[in-house]
Amino acid sequence: MLTFVEENYLKAIYHLSIESNDKVTTNSIAAQIQTTPGSVTEMIKKLSTKKLIKHEKYQGVILTEEGKKVALGIIRKHRLWEVFLVNKLAFAWDEVHEIAEQLEHIQSDKLIEKLDKFLGHPTTDPHGDPIPDVNGKIKQLKKYSISELGIGEGGILIAVKKSNPELLRYLDKLGIVIGEKIKVMDIIEFDGSMQINFNKKLLIISSEIAKNLLIQKAY
Amino acid sequence: MLTFVEENYLKAIYHLSIESNDKVTTNSIAAQIQTTPGSVTEMIKKLSTKKLIKHEKYQGVILTEEGKKVALGIIRKHRLWEVFLVNKLAFAWDEVHEIAEQLEHIQSDKLIEKLDKFLGHPTTDPHGDPIPDVNGKIKQLKKYSISELGIGEGGILIAVKKSNPELLRYLDKLGIVIGEKIKVMDIIEFDGSMQINFNKKLLIISSEIAKNLLIQKAY
DNA sequence: AAATAAATTTAGAGTTATCAAAATTTAAAT
DNA sequence: ATTTAAATTTTGATAACTCTAAATTTATTT
Ligand SMILES: [Mn+2]
Ligand SMILES: [Mn+2]
Ligand SMILES: [Mn+2]
Ligand SMILES: [Mn+2]
Numbered sequence: 001m002l003t004f005v006e007e008n009y010l011k012a013i014y015h016l017s018i019e020s021n022d023k024v025t026t027n028s029i030a031a032q033i034q035t036t037p038g039s040v041t042e043m044i045k046k047l048s049t050k051k052l053i054k055h056e057k058y059q060g061v062i063l064t065e066e067g068k069k070v071a072l073g074i075i076r077k078h079r080l081w082e083v084f085l086v087n088k089l090a091f092a093w094d095e096v097h098e099i100a101e102q103l104e105h106i107q108s109d110k111l112i113e114k115l116d117k118f119l120g121h122p123t124t125d126p127h128g129d130p131i132p133d134v135n136g137k138i139k140q141l142k143k144y145s146i147s148e149l150g151i152g153e154g155g156i157l158i159a160v161k162k163s164n165p166e167l168l169r170y171l172d173k174l175g176i177v178i179g180e181k182i183k184v185m186d187i188i189e190f191d192g193s194m195q196i197n198f199n200k201k202l203l204i205i206s207s208e209i210a211k212n213l214l215i216q217k218a219y
Numbered sequence: 220m221l222t223f224v225e226e227n228y229l230k231a232i233y234h235l236s237i238e239s240n241d242k243v244t245t246n247s248i249a250a251q252i253q254t255t256p257g258s259v260t261e262m263i264k265k266l267s268t269k270k271l272i273k274h275e276k277y278q279g280v281i282l283t284e285e286g287k288k289v290a291l292g293i294i295r296k297h298r299l300w301e302v303f304l305v306n307k308l309a310f311a312w313d314e315v316h317e318i319a320e321q322l323e324h325i326q327s328d329k330l331i332e333k334l335d336k337f338l339g340h341p342t343t344d345p346h347g348d349p350i351p352d353v354n355g356k357i358k359q360l361k362k363y364s365i366s367e368l369g370i371g372e373g374g375i376l377i378a379v380k381k382s383n384p385e386l387l388r389y390l391d392k393l394g395i396v397i398g399e400k401i402k403v404m405d406i407i408e409f410d411g412s413m414q415i416n417f418n419k420k421l422l423i424i425s426s427e428i429a430k431n432l433l434i435q436k437a438y
Numbered sequence: 439a440a441a442t443a444a445a446t447t448t449a450g451a452g453t454t455a456t457c458a459a460a461a462t463t464t465a466a467a468t
Numbered sequence: 469a470t471t472t473a474a475a476t477t478t479t480g481a482t483a484a485c486t487c488t489a490a491a492t493t494t495a496t497t498t
Binding site: 003005035036038039042043046057058059 | 484485486487488489492493494
Binding site: 244245246256257259260261263276277 | 474475476477478479
């Protein structure tokens, strides 16, 4: 049985490993979890002896198969609870992440099975992120940030990179929601901001916002 | 902000104070929480400095108004989650207590408000226990254990004293459910077991079971 | 190739909660 | 009123996690 803290470390390492496609560094973990490098090193030792991660001194860590399975289990719980909060309790999508951070640690396999059924076996959470299945299988469909696109390119908005409440509320304000068509109309060289066509409306977004909008390319 | 452990102590002290109508002893807390008297004394000091309980050395503790409010808030959460688990996720009534023990510590006032609304503002949990309102008001209608009754007396079964899974499953087996009429038909002097009329069926129950069946007297 | 900078680990110490066992106080029995 | 028993508190030690600051290793400049 893992502690609350151990679970959070595994989840953080998983997320960082997806971003970097490589070994995860001590400092990046410290930044993600908002703790100090010294604490991270301590926990790395612990998770290593439990064979949840592999670690060579000064060389960063990677999750073992077992560690990855645990991490995906927590992410599954997190995202299912987010669906519950939005679809059943009528929370806004920017309010649910913090609460799900707590709910993801509730221990009961049966609870998650029943919750999944109650929600109608959803495949994505309110921010467009895929929900791993019971066995930890996750459908990672290739996502492109619109900041990588050129003029005239576009697709369907499927997710938002960071579930930051301020970001999500701003998107609400602009009328940007998941599932609609988005297309790059112009790129302003000066600051990288973009003119986009979202659902037949023209909008200007900063490069910082653009980075956070993830699409599935339309063929 | 209280820790998980502090919350559990306050809840335990509240429950014990209801049973005893008096100061709660160190040993009874230790038994309830399944810990040692030494640990209880340590925590008593901590909760006293936080003014959540009052304590005189060797004389037991009582909750302050603030402590009572906190305890009732946790009980409110516990019982609302139990309703959710039974009514929405189709758990059996003997399966929910353990999970609610975890869920009761999730911190979010808004979550509980919304959950309460989603459940239709229930007034009792699946075991018949009253749910405190947002302000900590609890409708403690007078409950009588049928073990205190004489032959011919009875009422409506409104609650079960202990939410012990084995007990609850046995009651299921006997067909004993909350909300139906119950009446004492005979008392066997030898071991205190009782013959009861439950919902027009005759049943024999041990004195141990009888103690746990709580009724509201019919007038 | 040295020197400097950055990242990582180690060392030492603090917090919260736990336990077993000893010491103290209160309650019960003789 | 003593003695004995029971309840409670204190003491000393441990576990999990945290921090700051010093020491070490690796990476980057010059
Ligand atoms: Mn989230
Ligand atoms: Mn978390
Ligand atoms: Mn319960
Ligand atoms: Mn609890």
